[in-house]
Amino acid sequence: MRKTFFILLIFLGLQHTVTTAQDIQLTQFYAAPIYLNPAFAGANADSRLATTYRNQWAALPGAFNSFLLSYDYYLSNFRSGVGIMLTSDKAGSAGLGNNTVGLNYAYDYKFTRVWSASIGVRATYGYRSLDFNRLVFGDQISRAASTSIQTPTPDKINYMDFATGALLFSKTQWVGITLNHINRPNESFLSKSAPLPIKGSVHGGYNFPLNGQSGEGRKNEKPSITVAFQYRFQKEFDQADLGVYYKRPYVFIGVWYRGIPGFKAYKKGYSNHDAVAIMVGGIYKDLIIGYSYDITISKLTMVSGGSHEISLNYQFINPKKPKHHRTKIIPCPKF
Numbered sequence: 001m002r003k004t005f006f007i008l009l010i011f012l013g014l015q016h017t018v019t020t021a022q023d024i025q026l027t028q029f030y031a032a033p034i035y036l037n038p039a040f041a042g043a044n045a046d047s048r049l050a051t052t053y054r055n056q057w058a059a060l061p062g063a064f065n066s067f068l069l070s071y072d073y074y075l076s077n078f079r080s081g082v083g084i085m086l087t088s089d090k091a092g093s094a095g096l097g098n099n100t101v102g103l104n105y106a107y108d109y110k111f112t113r114v115w116s117a118s119i120g121v122r123a124t125y126g127y128r129s130l131d132f133n134r135l136v137f138g139d140q141i142s143r144a145a146s147t148s149i150q151t152p153t154p155d156k157i158n159y160m161d162f163a164t165g166a167l168l169f170s171k172t173q174w175v176g177i178t179l180n181h182i183n184r185p186n187e188s189f190l191s192k193s194a195p196l197p198i199k200g201s202v203h204g205g206y207n208f209p210l211n212g213q214s215g216e217g218r219k220n221e222k223p224s225i226t227v228a229f230q231y232r233f234q235k236e237f238d239q240a241d242l243g244v245y246y247k248r249p250y251v252f253i254g255v256w257y258r259g260i261p262g263f264k265a266y267k268k269g270y271s272n273h274d275a276v277a278i279m280v281g282g283i284y285k286d287l288i289i290g291y292s293y294d295i296t297i298s299k300l301t302m303v304s305g306g307s308h309e310i311s312l313n314y315q316f317i318n319p320k321k322p323k324h325h326r327t328k329i330i331p332c333p334k335f
Contacts, residue, residue, distance in 0.1 A: 042081015059305025
C-alpha cells in the first residue's frame with residue numbers, strides 16, 4: 001500500500017507538469033556550513049573537509065538518501081574564503097536524483113574589535129535524473145499492460161543555480177541569512193515552465209563558555225553550551241529548527257526540535273510538528289564525528305522509521321601560520 005501511494009504521488013506530480021524538488025534537509029546543518037550559507041566559506045583556522053550522509057524516513061520505500069562533500073579554504077592575505085561543494089540526493093521508486101557541484105566565495109570585513117561581517121555567493125551546476133521506465137501509470141493498470149501510452153520524458157535535465165548569503169559574527173555569537181535559487185531555475189522534465197521558488201534561511205546562535213573563556217587546544221578547551229536556530233521559508237512553506245548542545249573536550253551531545261507549533265498550520269488539524277532529534281559526537285584532535293537521529297512526531301508518526309544522519313569534519317591547521325592571519329573563526333561550525 002505504501003509503495004502504491006508513493007508511485008501515485010510521483011504520477012500526480014508528472015501529470016501537473018511539475019516535479020517539485022526537495023532541497024536537502026539536514027539536522028546537523030552547522031556540520032555542512034557552506035551548504036547552509038556560502039558566507040561560511042573559509043570560516044576555519046586554515047582549511048576544512050566536511051561530509052554528511054542522511055537517510056530520511058528510512059522505513060518508507062524510496063526514502064531520501066542525501067550525500068554532501070565540501071572543502072573550503074581561507075585566503076588570509078585577501079580576507080577571502082573559497083570552497084567547492086558536491087551534493088547527491090536520490091529518492092522515490094523511480095530513482096529521482098539531483099546532483100550538483102557548486103563554487104563558493106566569501107569576503108569578510110572586521111569593522112569593530114568584536115564584530116565582523118562576511119558576504120558570500122555560490123554558483124551551482126546541477127542535473128536531475130529520473131528513470132521513467134520504473135514509473136507505473138493508470139493506463140498500465142487498467143489495460144494490464146507492461147508499458148504506458150504516456151510520452152516518455154527526458155531522463156536528465158541540467159540547470160544553473162545561484163545563491164547568496166551574509167553573516168554577522170563575533171567570538172561567541174552569530175546571525176546570518178541565505179537566499180537560494182535566486183535565479184529560479186527551471187527543473188521541469190516536461191519542457192514546461194517550472195521555476196524553483198526562492199528559498200530563504202535565517203540562522204544564528206550563541207556560544208556560552210563555562211568556567212571562563214576557552215583555552216588554546218583541545219586539551220585545554222573549556223566546556224560550553226551552544227544554543228542555535230534556523231528558520232527556513234519557501235513560497236507558502238516554512239519551518240524552524242531550535243537546538244541546544246553541550247560540548248566538552250572530546251565529546252558533545254545535543255537535542256533539536258523542528259516545527260512551528262501554534263503559528264501556522266498548513267491544513268486544519270495539522271499542528272506543524274515535524275521531529276525531535278538527538279545528536280551525539282566525538283572530537284579527536286582535528287577530526288569531528290557527529291550522529292543524529294530524528295524522531296518523527298508529525299502525523300506521519302514513526303512508521304517513517306525516523307531519519308539517520310552522520311557527519312565528518314576534518315580541520316587542517318597549519319601551526320606555522322601567524323595567528324593574526326587566522327581571523328575568520330565563527331563559533332557555530334566548531335563543535
